[in-house]
Structure formats: structure tokens, C-alpha cells
Amino acid sequence: MDTLNVPEGRTGRYDVRGLAEPDAEAPKIARVDGESAVFDAAELSPRLINLELRRLIYDEGVAEVTIENPGARHSIAVGILTRCRIRINGSLGYFGCGLADGPEIHITGRVGWSVAENMMAGVVVIDRNAGSLTGAAIRGGDLVVRGHVGARTGIDQKGGTIIVGGNAGSMTGFMMQRGRQIICGDVGGGMGDSMYDGAIYVGGKVTSLGVDCVESEMTPADEELIDRKFRIYGLDRPDSFRKFVCGRKLWNYDNLEPSERKLVL
Amino acid sequence: MPEQFDLADRRLTTRAGIDTEELTGRHFPYQFDRDLVEDVDLVAATPGEDLNWLEDVHLMAEDGVPAVFDRYTNAFLKIYFEIPGGREDEYARKVLIKHLQEGNSYGIWLKHQHAKFSQPELGPWLRDSATVGTAWRPPQLAGWEKPAGH
Numbered sequence: 001m002d003t004l005n006v007p008e009g010r011t012g013r014y015d016v017r018g019l020a021e022p023d024a025e026a027p028k029i030a031r032v033d034g035e036s037a038v039f040d041a042a043e044l045s046p047r048l049i050n051l052e053l054r055r056l057i058y059d060e061g062v063a064e065v066t067i068e069n070p071g072a073r074h075s076i077a078v079g080i081l082t083r084c085r086i087r088i089n090g091s092l093g094y095f096g097c098g099l100a101d102g103p104e105i106h107i108t109g110r111v112g113w114s115v116a117e118n119m120m121a122g123v124v125v126i127d128r129n130a131g132s133l134t135g136a137a138i139r140g141g142d143l144v145v146r147g148h149v150g151a152r153t154g155i156d157q158k159g160g161t162i163i164v165g166g167n168a169g170s171m172t173g174f175m176m177q178r179g180r181q182i183i184c185g186d187v188g189g190g191m192g193d194s195m196y197d198g199a200i201y202v203g204g205k206v207t208s209l210g211v212d213c214v215e216s217e218m219t220p221a222d223e224e225l226i227d228r229k230f231r232i233y234g235l236d237r238p239d240s241f242r243k244f245v246c247g248r249k250l251w252n253y254d255n256l257e258p259s260e261r262k263l264v265l
Numbered sequence: 266m267p268e269q270f271d272l273a274d275r276r277l278t279t280r281a282g283i284d285t286e287e288l289t290g291r292h293f294p295y296q297f298d299r300d301l302v303e304d305v306d307l308v309a310a311t312p313g314e315d316l317n318w319l320e321d322v323h324l325m326a327e328d329g330v331p332a333v334f335d336r337y338t339n340a341f342l343k344i345y346f347e348i349p350g351g352r353e354d355e356y357a358r359k360v361l362i363k364h365l366q367e368g369n370s371y372g373i374w375l376k377h378q379h380a381k382f383s384q385p386e387l388g389p390w391l392r393d394s395a396t397v398g399t400a401w402r403p404p405q406l407a408g409w410e411k412p413a414g415h
Contacts, residue, residue, distance in 0.1 A: 054382075054383060058383050058384065058385070058396055059383070059396075079382065079384075081384045081385055081388065081389065082384070082385045082388075082389050082394075083312060083389045083392070101388065101389055102312055102388070102389025102390075103312070103389075104312050104313060120318065120336075121311065121312055121317055121318035121389060122312045122313075122317070122318075122389075123312050123313045123317070139318070139321075139336065140317065140318025140319075140320075140321055141312065141313075141317055141318050142313055142317065159318065159320075159321035160318065160320075160321065161320070178321060179321065228315060229315075232313070232314045232315065
């Protein structure tokens with residue numbers, strides 16, 4: 001580990017690449033007012049931002065945290081495992097808000113790839129666009145992107161709801177196993193390729209369907225779900241949606257060992 | 266404080282089975298008595314304005330018995346009380362949340378020993394849960410010494 005060029009005021013081991021800060025401690029710079037707090041991330045590394053965030057939420061019992069100037073840094077607000085509200089005023093880089101279990105996060109800017117990956121529970125709302133792999137492998141919760149998303153949205157999705165206000169790229173819902181996607185705009189080629197279960201609702205055009213993805217009829221339960229989610233998040237609802245599901249030609253579910261079956265629950 | 270919160274009752278197991286009853290070594294009263302889960306508030310127990318992650322939880326079956334899947338243990342929790350028709354998913358979700366809120370999910374028990382980072386012990390479904398993982402140390406193999414040069 002390169003320990004040269006240690007910034008002023010910082011002690012201990014330091015990786016000048018910013019990839020590891022094994023001795024880092026929370027900077028304790030937030031202004032705390034009751035159950036809410038705000039801090040400026042402009043001069044902080046991703047590790048210090050996350051340490052400050054966790055200190056506030058876990059140690060100080062703060063229920064609402066606002067992060068100013070996130071500067072499109074990567075891996076911010078990862079692994080938050082409690083109920084709280086986080087507002088990020090700006091954009092994030094890749095792997096933002098991953099591994100979440102409980103938080104309600106609002107990002108006012110854009111995000112890079114794999115936002116909210118592996119989310120277990122919670123709400124992540126992004127006001128602008130998101131990159132590829134949005135909501136990769138999420139197992140629960142709501143992920144709302146008001147703008148457009150890149151390719152492979154909800155790849156390996158195992159639950160939860162992904163809502164996209166704009167268009168989605170190619171291979172949307174690739175290897176999807178459970179959960180729901182609601183895409184208001186158009187979707188690129190190979191949609192739902194190798195999906196095993198779940199449903200994709202599309203308000204615009206679909207370039208092409210992937211292997212074993214077929215169109216299905218909308219049910220009253222589908223309409224109720226879409227109406228409810230759009231009401232909660234204040235989204236404009238397209239006039240109609242088409243529903244796409246697994247054609248079940250690739251199913252070999254009964255041949256799986258019981259322990260394997262549980263992996264997709 | 267409910268009896269289920271007694272930390273002394275929590276024993277990690279080396280058994281091969283993965284059923285909830287086998288892992289925890291016990292049954293739980295809310296598996297048998299519907300009245301014990303009637304007052305569980307599902308919306309209050311989940312983030313957002315609706316059921317959030319519980320939307321994906323449904324009544325299933327294990328060994329021919331109605332059961333709900335506990336993803337935090339990777340095991341089914343069987344439900345033995347009679348479930349009113351049309352409310353199968355509701356009761357499955359209530360039993361699961363009761364199970365989690367009372368700290369009886371075996372996968373959550375593992376946090377005591379294995380959580381590496383500061384986090385709520387009982388998860389986001391309960392307010393003011395204790396914090397675990399603040400003082401994790403790598404396990405040391407008895408009699409093992411670090412090789413020279415490392």
C-alpha cells in the first residue's frame with residue numbers, strides 16, 4: 001500500500017489511489033438537528049462518506065440524513081441495514097445504495113451502473129437517468145428511476161419492483177427470477193431473455209423479446225399494482241401497458257434440489 | 266421484553282438440517298395461534314407507503330404443511346393454525362414479521378458471532394434494535410502462527 005502523499009490532517013495508513021483506507025474514522029462533520037443531519041461530502045472520500053453516514057444512522061440515531069455534493073462518487077450509501085431516510089443532493093457513480101435493507105433514499109441527480117444492486121428492502125428514487133445493471137439482483141423493495149436506464153436493468157432480479165419513467169436499454173430483465181418491472185417508455189432488444197418468473201410491464205415499444213419471454217394478458221391485480229405504485233411516487237401513467245412473462249419452455253424447476261429451489265425465493 | 270429476546274436461549278447449531286425448527290431447536294407459539302399475529306402491522310413494519318418487500322412473500326408449503334419462507338434463514342417456517350380463505354398471503358406475512366420482530370430468525374442469530382460491521386441486530390423491521398458487529402475480530406485458529414515474512 002502506497003503511503004506517500006498523506007493528506008494534511010490524516011494519519012495512519014493511506015492508499016493514495018483512494019481504494020482502501022483501513023484506518024479511516026468517521027470525520028464527524030455533520031450538522032445534527034434532532035433526528036436529522038446534513039453534511040458536505042465535497043472533500044470526503046467514499047469511505048469517509050459512508051463512515052459518516054453510518055455513524056449518524058447507527059450510532060447517533062439520526063433518522064434523516066442529507067448528503068450535499070456527493071460528486072458522483074462510487075459505492076455511496078452501501079449496506080444501510082435499518083429504516084431511515086437519506087437524501088443525496090447530486091449524482092452518484094457506480095454501485096450506489098447497494099445491499100440496502102430498509103432505507104428510503106432519494107437521489108436528485110443521476111447514477112452510474114448497478115444502483116441499488118442486491119437491495120433486500122427499502123425505497124430508492126432517482127430523479128434523473130441511471131446506467132446499466134440498474135437494480136441488479138434486487139430481492140425486494142422499490143427502485144424508481146424517473147429518467148432513462150441503460151442495459152440489463154434488473155438482471156437476475158429476485159423480487160421487488162423496478163419502475164422506469166423513460167426508456168430502457170437492451171436485455172432488460174435478463175435472467176429475471178421474480179419481481180416486477182414497470183417501464184413507461186420503449187425497451188431495447190432481447191427483453192426478458194431467459195427470465196424464469198416475474199413480470200415486465202411496458203408502456204412503449206419493445207424492440208425484440210429475448211429467449212422464452214412471451215406476452216401475457218393484464219389482470220386487475222396488475223392494474224392495481226401499477227396504479228398504486230404510480231400514485232405513491234407521483235408518476236405520470238401511460239395510457240396502457242403490455243405485460244411480458246416467462247414462457248416456461250426453459251423451466252426445469254422440479255429437477256432442482258430443494259436447497260437450490262430456495263435460492264430463488 | 267418478550268421471552269424470545271433472551272439471548273441465552275440462542276444456540277448456534279452444527280446440525281445439517283435447514284428447517285427453522287431444527288436450526289432453532291424449538292417451535293414458536295405464533296405458528297399455532299392465529300391470535301398472536303392478528304395485531305401485526307405490516308405497513309408499519311416495512312419501508313415506504315405499501316408492503317414493500319413483503320409484496321414478494323406468499324403462503325407456500327413445505328412437507329405438505331402451509332409455510333412462509335424466511336429469506337434471512339433460507340428456511341421455511343411452518344404455519345399450523347387454520348388460515349381463513351382469501352387471506353393466505355396476509356397471514357404468511359404476519360407470521361414472518363412476528364418471527365423476525367421477536368428475534369427468532371436463525372439467520373439473524375448468526376449476527377451475534379459473525380457480523381463484521383456495525384448494524385442493527387434485528388433488522389429494519391423493528392425500531393431501536395440493539396447494535397451488533399462493533400467489535401468483530403477475525404477468528405484465530407488455536408496453535409496457528411503466522412508464517413514468517415507476512
